[in-house]
Structure formats: structure tokens, C-alpha cells
Amino acid sequence: MSDSVKYNLPESRIATSWYNIVADMPVPPAPVLHPGTGQPIGPDDLAPLFPMALIGQEVSTERDIEIPEPVRDIYRMWRPSPLYRARRLEAALDTPAKIYYKYEGVSPAGSHKPNTAVAQAFYNREEGITKLSTETGAGQWGSSLAFAGALFGLEVSVFMVKVSYQQKPYRRAMMEAYGASCVASPSALTEAGRAMLAQDPDTTGSLGMAISEAVEVAATNDDTKYALGSVLNHVLLHQTVIGTEAMEQMEMAGDYPDVVIGCAGGGSNFAGLAFPFIGAKFRGGPSPRFIAVEPAACPTMTRGTFAYDFGDTGHLTPLVKMHTLGSTFVPPGFHAGGLRYHGMAPLVSHLYDLGEIEARAVHQNPCFEAGLQFARSEGIIPAPEATHAEEEGTSRVILFNLSGHGNFDMAAYDEYLSGNLEDKDYDAEALDAALAGLPQVAAE
Numbered sequence: 076m077s078d079s080v081k082y083n084l085p086e087s088r089i090a091t092s093w094y095n096i097v098a099d100m101p102v103p104p105a106p107v108l109h110p111g112t113g114q115p116i117g118p119d120d121l122a123p124l125f126p127m128a129l130i131g132q133e134v135s136t137e138r139d140i141e142i143p144e145p146v147r148d149i150y151r152m153w154r155p156s157p158l159y160r161a162r163r164l165e166a167a168l169d170t171p172a173k174i175y176y177k178y179e180g181v182s183p184a185g186s187h188k189p190n191t192a193v194a195q196a197f198y199n200r201e202e203g204i205t206k207l208s209t210e211t212g213a214g215q216w217g218s219s220l221a222f223a224g225a226l227f228g229l230e231v232s233v234f235m236v237k238v239s240y241q242q243k244p245y246r247r248a249m250m251e252a253y254g255a256s257c258v259a260s261p262s263a264l265t266e267a268g269r270a271m272l273a274q275d276p277d278t279t280g281s282l283g284m285a286i287s288e289a290v291e292v293a294a295t296n297d298d299t300k301y302a303l304g305s306v307l308n309h310v311l312l313h314q315t316v317i318g319t320e321a322m323e324q325m326e327m328a329g330d331y332p333d334v335v336i337g338c339a340g341g342g343s344n345f346a347g348l349a350f351p352f353i354g355a356k357f358r359g360g361p362s363p364r365f366i367a368v369e370p371a372a373c374p375t376m377t378r379g380t381f382a383y384d385f386g387d388t389g390h391l392t393p394l395v396k397m398h399t400l401g402s403t404f405v406p407p408g409f410h411a412g413g414l415r416y417h418g419m420a421p422l423v424s425h426l427y428d429l430g431e432i433e434a435r436a437v438h439q440n441p442c443f444e445a446g447l448q449f450a451r452s453e454g455i456i457p458a459p460e461a462t463h464a465e466e467e468g469t470s471r472v473i474l475f476n477l478s479g480h481g482n483f484d485m486a487a488y489d490e491y492l493s494g495n496l497e498d499k500d501y502d503a504e505a506l507d508a509a510l511a512g513l514p515q516v517a518a519e
């Protein structure tokens with residue numbers, strides 16, 4: 076047993092394959108449906124949006140999927156990421172628990188998102204694509220794809236949720252520094268955006284709206300494909316490098332977690348850390364608790380319905396079965412912008428439905444309080460999203476994912492420090508209306 080605070084793996088231990096949890100699931104997840112026919116979609120339905128390699132991964136049931144060498148080569152810039160034992164936080168909390176965290180803020184973009192951005196840019200370039208369109212909430216995904224696009228020579232255009240575009244000018248500047256273009260969404264550049272603006276010119280925007288705009292651009296331009304930063308199976312797959320490394324680092328530390336925690340927006344960083352541990356459990360290994368923590372203002376799992384829904388507000392995407400607040404639901408403008416999505420990854424939703432994982436919803440003030448306590452003991456200022464994943468508990472060994480740093484979120488911390496941060500609540504009537512409007516699906 077070691078008493079280190081930091082567990083580093085050598086570069087040679089970067090995973091050679093991503094872990095596909097579908098291979099080990101006791102019950103297979105529900106198929107993706109065509110909104111017109113209500114029938115399962117085939118690869119051709121997705122071809123306008125994604126390269127074939129990613130479509131293949133989306134529906135794969137193979138357990139291990141090889142990471143291409145050029146992707147591993149870029150991973151080497153910051154991977155393996157460190158695993159820390161939070162000894163100073165343990166002391167500050169006066170807890171007998173051992174708290175470990177995997178830190179994904181060491182990537183160039185400052186979060187876990189480049190793990191999939193690099194892979195997606197690679198497969199698109201392999202298939203001759205020159206442009207990517209995408210949406211971003213707080214800007215972490217947009218800046219991650221901009222970074223990956225720059226490395227692979229792809230043009231990236233980003234639709235950024237309007238409230239975040241206004242709150243986080245430095246994330247926009249970062250995307251532009253990497254050579255991407257970024258506009259506030261909804262915008263007048265797309266039919267979907269113009270329709271949303273006509274309906275409500277003052278809308279704060281939402282990820283659902285920005286996705287419609289980005290999908291429209293990809294669907295109507297042959298040289299452009301669409302990239303999504305969370306939710307989809309292939310995105311969660313790419314993030315499993317986090318958990319694969321963490322398993323090895325926990326072994327170095329001589330511990331195994333009793334509880335594995337991650338914040339959950341679309342579910343990708345939680346899945347990235349948890350899926351390799353859940354897979355080990357499915358294959359007869361130890362059985363920790365798995366907890367996904369979501370914002371109380373956008374409580375997809377704890378308040379949403381498990382049903383088929385569109386991934387976007389403009390209803391351009393196929394139907395996926397997930398925990399959802401309804402595709403027309405617009406969450407209030409709280410600070411953890413990366414968690415403001417109406418749905419939850421179908422694979423995370425499925426595991427939640429099977430009772431394999433737990434979900435919790437927390438308000439933003441306690442999160443910022445935890446974030447400051449973490450900063451003052453561990454030195455890293457967590458992204459507002461990541462503060463959701465911190466928890467003190469009575470478990471013996473806690474492992475959580477510190478999905479990113481908060482160095483671009485100081486305006487939000489400033490608001491908290493000056494006592495002006497409100498705990499926003501969602502509009503319950505609007506939520507009921509959005510849920511009442513869920514699409515009717517015959518084949519369930």
C-alpha cells in the first residue's frame with residue numbers, strides 16, 4: 076500500500092482499446108428509431124451526419140475496440156491523466172474515507188472532452204470530410220473539437236448556446252484561437268435557428284436548439300459532418316480511457332472504490348470513468364455503488380421520463396430511448412452550462428433503468444461551496460460541472476471524476492463569492508408541457 080498523493084502511469088500504459096459496455100450488458104439497450112417509420116434505423120440513415128467508422132462503433136457489440144495509432148499519438152500529449160488521492164481534502168472534511176479523483180483537466184482544452192473530439196476528428200478525416208459542425212453549451216466541447224480539428228486540418232463551426240456565449244467570452248475566444256468559427260445559437264444562419272428566433276426572439280438558447288442548427292448544416296452540406304460531444308454510444312466509448320486508466324491506478328494505490336461518482340450532463344464523463352468498473356462487476360468483479368450527479372435545475376434522470384425522444388429541439392435527429400425532460404424543455408440559465416441538456420445518454424439511462432446506477436440532483440450553491448473547499452485543499456479550481464461530482468460520504472473508498480478545471484469559469488465563481496448566485500429552479504409547468512409533448516412511439 077502506497078501513501079502517495081498522485082498515481083501516474085507511463086505513456087506506454089495508454090489504453091490500446093476502448094471498452095464497449097454493450098458487450099457485457101445483461102439486457103441489450105433499445106434500438107434507435109426512425110421518427111417517420113418508428114422502425115429501427117440502419118447505418119444509411121445516419122450516413123449524412125457521421126462517418127461510417129463512428130456509425131459502426133455506435134451499434135457495435137464488440138467488447139474491445141482498437142484505438143487507432145494516430146489517436147493514441149495525440150492522447151500522449153496529456154494521457155494517461157493523473158489519479159490523485161485527495162489527502163488534504165480528506166483532512167479538511169475530517170473524514171475517515173479515502174477520496175480519489177481522476178483529473179481530466181490536464182488536456183489542452185481543460186476537460187475530458189478531447190478524448191472523443193480527437194477520435195471523431197480522426198475518423199472524419201479518414202473518410203475525406205473537411206468540415207465539422209457542432210453545438211456547445213459552456214464551450215468546453217466547442218473548444219475541444221476546435222483543438223482536434225486544428226490537429227487534423229478540419230474546419231470546425233460551432234453553434235454556442237446564447238446564454239453561455241454571453242457568459243463565457245473566453246471559451247469563444249479559445250475556439251477562435253484554434254481556428255474554429257463560433258456563433259450564438261439560435262442564429263439566423265439556419266432554418267431551424269430562424270424558426271426558433273421567430274418563436275421567441277429573446278430565448279436563452281439550449282443545447283437542443285444548437286444541436287438542430289449543427290445537424291441542419293451537416294445534413295445540407297456534403298463536405299460537412301456533425302459531431303456530438305456527449306450522449307451517443309461512440310462518445311461514451313471513447314471516454315472509457317478514463318476508467319481503464321483509473322482501474323490500473325487504483326490498483327497502484329492498493330484500493331478498489333466502494334463508490335464511483337461522476338457529474339452527468341449528457342453522461343459521457345460519468346460513463347467514461349464508471350463503465351469499465353461496471354463492466355468488471357458484470358463479469359463477476361466487485362460491486363461498488365455508481366452515482367451520477369445532475370443539476371437540480373436540469374434533473375434529467377431524477378425527474379425525467381425514460382422514453383423515446385428526439386435529441387434536438389427542431390426534431391431533426393432520430394429517436395433514442397433515454398431519460399428526458401422533453402426536447403422542447405429549456406432549462407434555466409445556471410452556470411454549469413455543460414450540464415444543460417434535456418436528455419441523458421441512452422446507455423446511462425438504460426443502466427439507471429436496470430438499477431445498476433443511482434442518480435442524484437444538486438443545486439448550484441452547494442456545488443460552488445464544494446468547489447471552493449476543493450480548490451482550497453487540493454489546489455485545482457474545478458469546472459462548475461465537476462463540482463457536482465464531489466461528495467462527502469461514509470463510504471470507505473470514494474473515486475470521482477474531476478472532469479475539468481474551472482479556469483474559464485471565474486465569472487461564475489465571482490458571482491458565488493459575492494453572494495449573488497441564485498439556485499435556479501426549472502419551470503415545472505413548462506416541464507410537464509414538454510413531457511406531454513413526447514413523441515408517440517408504437518414499437519416499444
Ligand SMILES: *Cc1c(COP(=O)(O)O)cnc(C)c1O
Nearest residue numbers: 215305340341342343344413479
Ligand atoms: C461537458 C462537460 C461535462 C458534462 O458532460 P458529460 O457528457 O455529462 O460528461 C462535465 N464536466 C465538464 C468539465 C464538461 O466540460
